[in-house]
Amino acid sequence: MPSQPGTVNTPGQAASTLSELPRIPWDGGPAYWNQFAKAAAAGWDDPSFFPIAVWYGSPGSDAQLKYDKSLGINTYVQGNPDASSAEIAANGMFTLFAPDDAPADWDRQVGTVLDDEVDGRYHPVPGLARMRQLASQHDPAKTGRFTYANWTAGIITYDVSMQYSTDYYNTVNVNSVDQYFYAVPQCDWGEGALRWRTPIGQNPINPSNCRTASSYGKIMSLQQEVNAARSVSAPLWALPTVISTGGSKGGYRQLSPEQVQAQVWASIIHEARGIVWFSQSPDQQNVNDCISGDAFQDARIHSADCLKEQVAAVGAVNNAIRSYAPILNTQSYAWDFGAGTDTMLKVKDADAYIFAMTDDGGVGTRVFTLPAGLSGTTVEVVHENRSIPIQDGQFTDAFPNEYSHHVYRIAL
Numbered sequence: 001m002p003s004q005p006g007t008v009n010t011p012g013q014a015a016s017t018l019s020e021l022p023r024i025p026w027d028g029g030p031a032y033w034n035q036f037a038k039a040a041a042a043g044w045d046d047p048s049f050f051p052i053a054v055w056y057g058s059p060g061s062d063a064q065l066k067y068d069k070s071l072g073i074n075t076y077v078q079g080n081p082d083a084s085s086a087e088i089a090a091n092g093m094f095t096l097f098a099p100d101d102a103p104a105d106w107d108r109q110v111g112t113v114l115d116d117e118v119d120g121r122y123h124p125v126p127g128l129a130r131m132r133q134l135a136s137q138h139d140p141a142k143t144g145r146f147t148y149a150n151w152t153a154g155i156i157t158y159d160v161s162m163q164y165s166t167d168y169y170n171t172v173n174v175n176s177v178d179q180y181f182y183a184v185p186q187c188d189w190g191e192g193a194l195r196w197r198t199p200i201g202q203n204p205i206n207p208s209n210c211r212t213a214s215s216y217g218k219i220m221s222l223q224q225e226v227n228a229a230r231s232v233s234a235p236l237w238a239l240p241t242v243i244s245t246g247g248s249k250g251g252y253r254q255l256s257p258e259q260v261q262a263q264v265w266a267s268i269i270h271e272a273r274g275i276v277w278f279s280q281s282p283d284q285q286n287v288n289d290c291i292s293g294d295a296f297q298d299a300r301i302h303s304a305d306c307l308k309e310q311v312a313a314v315g316a317v318n319n320a321i322r323s324y325a326p327i328l329n330t331q332s333y334a335w336d337f338g339a340g341t342d343t344m345l346k347v348k349d350a351d352a353y354i355f356a357m358t359d360d361g362g363v364g365t366r367v368f369t370l371p372a373g374l375s376g377t378t379v380e381v382v383h384e385n386r387s388i389p390i391q392d393g394q395f396t397d398a399f400p401n402e403y404s405h406h407v408y409r410i411a412l
Contacts, residue, residue: 017373018333018347018352018371018373018374018412019373020373021333021334021335021345021371021373022333022334023331023332023333023334024271024331024332024333024334025224025227025228025233026233026331026332027233027234027235027273028233029047029273029329029330029331030044030045030046030047030049030329031045032234032235032273033045033110033146035140036110036111036140036144036145036146036173037144038107038109038110038111038143038144038145039110039111039145039146041107042094042107042108042110044110047325047326047329048325048326048329049074049325049329050274050275050321050322050324050325050328050329051074051075051237051273051274051275052072052073052074052075052274052275052277052318052321052322053073053074053075053076053077053096053237053274053275053276053277054068054073054075054076054077054276054277054279054294054296055077055078055150055239055276055277055278055279055280056076056077056078056079056279056280056294057073057076057077057078057079057279057294057296057297058079058080058294058296058297059076059079059080059083059084059087059088059093059095060079060080060082060083060084061087062087062090062091063300064296064297064300065087065088065091065093066091067296067300068093068296069091069092069093070315071296071311071314071315071318071319072314072315072317072318072319072321072322073093073277073296073318074092074093074094075093075094075095075096075110076088076093076094076095076096076097077095077096077097077113077148077276078096078097078113079095079097079099080099081097081098081099081100082099082100083099084099084101085098085099085101085102085103085106085108086101088108089107089108093108094108094109094110095108095109095110096109096110096111096112096113096145096148097109097112097113109145110145110146111145111146111147111148111173111174112138112143112145112146112147112148113147113148113149113150114131114134114135114138114147114148114149114171114172115130115131115134115149116149116150117150117151117152117178118130118131118149118151118168119151119152119154119155119160119168120151120152120154124164127168128167128168128171131149131168131171131172132171134147134171135147135171135172140173146173146174147171147172147173147174148172148173148174148175148176148237149168149171149172149174149175149176150175150176150177150178150239150276151168151175151176151177151178152177152178152179153177153178153179153196153219155168155177155226156177156196156197156219156222156223156226157195157196157197158195158196158197159195162225162226162229165226165229166226166229166230169223169226169227169230169232170230170232173234173235174234174235174236174237174273174274175223175226175234175236175237176223176236176237176238176239176276177219177223177239178239178278179215179216179219180241180244180245180278181210181211181212181215181216182211182241182244182253182255182259182263183241183243183244183245183246183252183253183254183255184244184245184246184251184252185250185251185252185253186210187207187210187211187215188207188211188251190207191206191207194206194207194210196218196219196222197222197225199218199221199222199225200221200225202218202221202359203359203360205218208360208361209360209361211253211361212360212361212402212403213259213262213263213265213266213357213361213402213403214266214342214357214358214359214360214361214402215266216238216240216262216263216266216267216270217266217267217269217270217342217357218270219267220236220238220266220267220270220271220272221270223236224236224270224271235273235274236271236272236273237272237273237274237275237276238263238264238267238268238272238274238275238276239276239277239278240260240263240264240267240275240277240278241255241263241277241278241279242255242260242277242278242279242295242296242307242310242311242314243255243279243281243290243292243295243306243307243310244281244290245278245280245281245282246281246282246284246287246288247281247284247287247288247289247290247291248289248290249287249288249289250287252287252288254290254306254310255310256309256403257309257310257312257313257316258313258401258403259403260310260313260314260317261313261316261317261403261405262357262402262403262405264317264321265317265355265357265405266342266357266405268321268328268344268355269342269343269344269355269356269357270342270344271332271344275318275321277314279292279294279295279296280292280293280294280295281295289306290304290306290307292304292307295307295310295311296311296314299311299312320383324353324407326348327346327348327353328346330346330347330348331346332344332345332346333345333346333347333371335371337354337356337368337369337370338366338367338368338369339367340358340359340360340362340364340366341356341357341358341359341366341368342356342357342358342359343355343356343357343368344356345371347412350411350412351409351410351411351412352374352409352410352412353382353407353408353409353410354368354379354407354408354410355405355407356368356397356405356406356407356408357399357403357404357405357406358399358402358404361402362399362402363399363400363401363402363404364398364399364400365396365397365398365399366396366397366398366399367394367395367396368394368395368396368397368408369393369394370390370393370394370395370410372393374410374412376390376410376411377389377390378390379395379408379409379410380408380409380410381397381406381407381408382406382407382408382409383407384406388408390410395408
């Protein structure tokens with residue numbers, strides 16, 4: 001993958017073994033959750049567990065809980081306070097909120113969501129004061145629960161200082177940013193509307209690459225830079241959307257099933273440590289042709305045609321992430337596989353894994369140059385029933401679309 005703060009990532013750098021390669025900054029993976037009594041007791045430190053949440057779900061019925069679980073969801077950030085805490089617990093789900101009927105010190109609430117988009121709803125001084133007050137009120141040392149907040153993408157733009165970003169990030173344990181590149185028309189408003197900082201070692205988000213999966217990865221990288229600036233290694237969660245937040249009119253675009261999944265893969269490659277799905281599309285009758293208060297509920301109850309394929313894609317990528325959890329829950333190695341690639345390198349047991357997409361929304365053939373610590377004669381393309389020969393320390397593969405992704409396995 002492109003360079004991360006504090007790493008060395010030079011193509012062709014010498015290394016006789018993978019262990020000699022530098023590592024991507026690491027929050028400790030599953031072990032991170034051990035510092036929070038509720039999360040640790042709930043098994044969040046299990047290497048096979050990966051947080052996959054819905055921002056505001058519908059855990060109000062046993063049928064919906066089972067449906068959401070079948071989609072690979074394991075956590076509700078928020079939900080109807082009338083939901084049954086007993087049913088949530090019976091289905092093995094977790095929350096960052098407490099239903100009204102939850103017993104005191106309810107063990108299924110492993111964290112606390114403090115607020116959403118405070119940076120966009122308040123002026124800086126009162127906004128930061130609010131977050132610090134909430135952080136004190138829900139201090140993990142008192143509650144045993146980690147804290148979480150989501151921000152607007154404005155928090156990682158040139159319009160604000162890095163100090164501004166770090167001050168807000170310092171108020172919680174887990175952070176995320178929402179920016180729906182595929183769906184919203186901001187990318188089409190010209191260079192003046194694209195004010196995101198440029199990630200270290202990467203190209204800027206510009207009109208030509210903005211509405212591609214690569215932008216979701218860059219948003220994650222920019223948040224890694226905030227973590228580096230505040231000298232904190234802590235989880236960053238991605239916040240993809242199930243369906244377009246504005247339908248498919250007026251510059252808005254509905255996501256294809258492939259794009260639904262690509263948001264996640266690009267975020268994972270850039271070290272997202274959890275996924276939070278935004279499953280809503282506001283009630284805008286004149287412009288929105290796919291209104292939904294919760295796409296997962298509408299898929300189950302109404303079989304709404306405009307979102308069925310997208311919800312199925314959510315289930316496919318969630319369950320793929322769950323299957324890769326023991327691999328994802330290891331510290332990545334820093335290595336640049338070559339021009340036009342966007343990658344993550346991990347090792348689990350006797351295999352190396354390369355998670356790959358193209359950078360900047362590119363398409364076509366890519367050549368992967370392996371580090372010296374990786375030998376072998378073939379690369380298995382996981383879940384694609386094919387393999388690729390390795391010749392002179394390189395292999396080549398095709399990425400026909402900007403959302404294409406592959407996972408490669410090489411025996412050590």
